[in-house]
Amino acid sequence: MNQALLRILLLTVLRAFARNETINPAIADEQLLWVGGEIGEVHTYRIPLLTFTTQGSLLAFAEARKLSYKDIGAKFIALRRSTDRGATWSPTSFIVDDGSLEDGLNLGSVVVDEETGAVIVIYSLCFHRYHCKPSNTMMVQSLDDGFTWSAPRNLNPQLGLMSFVPGPGFGIQKRHPPAVGRLVVCGHGSIAGDGLFCILSDDHGNTWRYGAELKSIPYKQHKNNLDFEPDECQPVELDDGSIVINVRNNKNYHCRCRMVVRSLDGGESLPVEELVFDHTLEDPAVAAGALEKEGVLYFTNPASTNSRVNLTLRWSVNRGKSWVKDTLKIWAGPSGYSCMTSLKGNETVDHKYIYVIYEKGQKDSIESVSFVKINLYSNQ
Numbered sequence: 001m002n003q004a005l006l007r008i009l010l011l012t013v014l015r016a017f018a019r020n021e022t023i024n025p026a027i028a029d030e031q032l033l034w035v036g037g038e039i040g041e042v043h044t045y046r047i048p049l050l051t052f053t054t055q056g057s058l059l060a061f062a063e064a065r066k067l068s069y070k071d072i073g074a075k076f077i078a079l080r081r082s083t084d085r086g087a088t089w090s091p092t093s094f095i096v097d098d099g100s101l102e103d104g105l106n107l108g109s110v111v112v113d114e115e116t117g118a119v120i121v122i123y124s125l126c127f128h129r130y131h132c133k134p135s136n137t138m139m140v141q142s143l144d145d146g147f148t149w150s151a152p153r154n155l156n157p158q159l160g161l162m163s164f165v166p167g168p169g170f171g172i173q174k175r176h177p178p179a180v181g182r183l184v185v186c187g188h189g190s191i192a193g194d195g196l197f198c199i200l201s202d203d204h205g206n207t208w209r210y211g212a213e214l215k216s217i218p219y220k221q222h223k224n225n226l227d228f229e230p231d232e233c234q235p236v237e238l239d240d241g242s243i244v245i246n247v248r249n250n251k252n253y254h255c256r257c258r259m260v261v262r263s264l265d266g267g268e269s270l271p272v273e274e275l276v277f278d279h280t281l282e283d284p285a286v287a288a289g290a291l292e293k294e295g296v297l298y299f300t301n302p303a304s305t306n307s308r309v310n311l312t313l314r315w316s317v318n319r320g321k322s323w324v325k326d327t328l329k330i331w332a333g334p335s336g337y338s339c340m341t342s343l344k345g346n347e348t349v350d351h352k353y354i355y356v357i358y359e360k361g362q363k364d365s366i367e368s369v370s371f372v373k374i375n376l377y378s379n380q
């Protein structure tokens with residue numbers, strides 16, 4: 001055994017003895033980042049995304065729906081930044097404005113390129129093709145830690161014309177072979193090509209192409225209840241280099257629970273053999289959060305088969321084969337979409353905390369967007 005390996009082993013053993021490493025999560029802090037209302041420019045904030053930058057800043061994004069709560073309609077992309085791991089936040093800035101489109105922008109995925117430090121946001125315009133066509137897959141990026149943003153770039157000339165809403169959540173950059181450094185952004189299509197698919201970039205977001213696809217059944221046809229319709233999704237990379245995608249089972253095919261599908265080739269394919277239904281992860285058909293941190297898989301959703309309430313954190317220590325019986329209920333009331341992040345840093349605080357952003361309300365889940373800091377080792 002070489003010395004470096006021995007040192008890592010010793011450190012790990014010492015750390016485990018020094019404190020109780022059993023995961024026992026608890027809420028350490030919670031703040032509302034956005035509240036909708038008829039006052040001001042924004043009717044409703046929805047579809048929250050959360051990421052760390054390479055410089056350790058936290059960025060929170062949401063759709064700011066100008067005139068109504070609906071998925072169609074004109075919007076901004078709202079951003080708030082935190083440089084102290086979520087203790088304080090900048091005022092809201094609007095980094096994209098779609099004007100007054102009838103079928104405006106929809107978020108979206110945020111992906112951070114660890115090599116260039118670029119923060120890339122991918123979203124759609126005219127996804128529903130309501131009084132417009134074709135739909136467009138759009139990208140903006142920041143090269144200065146989220147301060148300033150590029151003009152929107154239309155990716156259709158590179159990609160093609162498929163309707164595509166990424167995420168909602170984060171995209172990944174491959175850390176382990178195959179395809180180290182590749183950006184992988186997964187999402188879903190509309191009726192013209194519905195199902196789950198990913199777009200890939202091997203040059204830090206300069207060029208994009210279509211990658212893996214998991215088609216709906218019946219493909220390109222209207223769906224009935226109980227049909228197979230993989231929808232909004234969150235990919236995470238495991239340390240074996242596989243990409244595990246946690247998917248909204250939109251029409252409750254087979255179960256009222258999450259679908260999980262894996263790509264073994266860096267997002268080029270999603271074989272049906274790699275598709276499972278996770279009956280523990282019961283779900284009301286919603287966008288959920290997933291995160292891998294230090295070998296543990298985390299999952300957030302409104303844990304219910306029929307309504308968006310009870311936003312719950314679960315964790316798995318065996319790559320999602322099973323989930324620990326304990327759960328953390330983050331909010332028992334109305335709650336919807338969620339997204340998680342953590343910092344892969346060297347400091348104790350980075351080992352200790354994960355961060356969740358979610359739709360939260362008293363009567364309705366889309367009243368506000370809330371940020372939660374979770375202490376994973378509250379028993380120490």
Ligand SMILES: *[C@@H]1O[C@H](CO)[C@@H](O)[C@H](O)[C@H]1NC(C)=O
Binds near residue numbers: 020021022023024379
């Ligand atoms: C570690 O914490 C867990 C959860 O709080 C507890 O069940 C367990 O007994 C603790 N173990 C030790 C060795 O203190």
Ligand SMILES: *[C@@H]1O[C@H](CO)[C@@H](O)[C@H](O)[C@H]1NC(C)=O
Binds near residue numbers: 303305309332
């Ligand atoms: C939410 O959680 C509570 C307590 O765990 C449970 O009694 C209730 O049935 C849950 N609600 C739904 C809609 O699943």
Ligand SMILES: *[C@@H]1O[C@H](CO)[C@@H](O)[C@H](O)[C@H]1NC(C)=O
Binds near residue numbers: 344345346
């Ligand atoms: C963590 O430590 C390693 C080795 O000491 C160093 O190379 C790396 O830059 C550090 N990472 C961060 C995020 O500080």
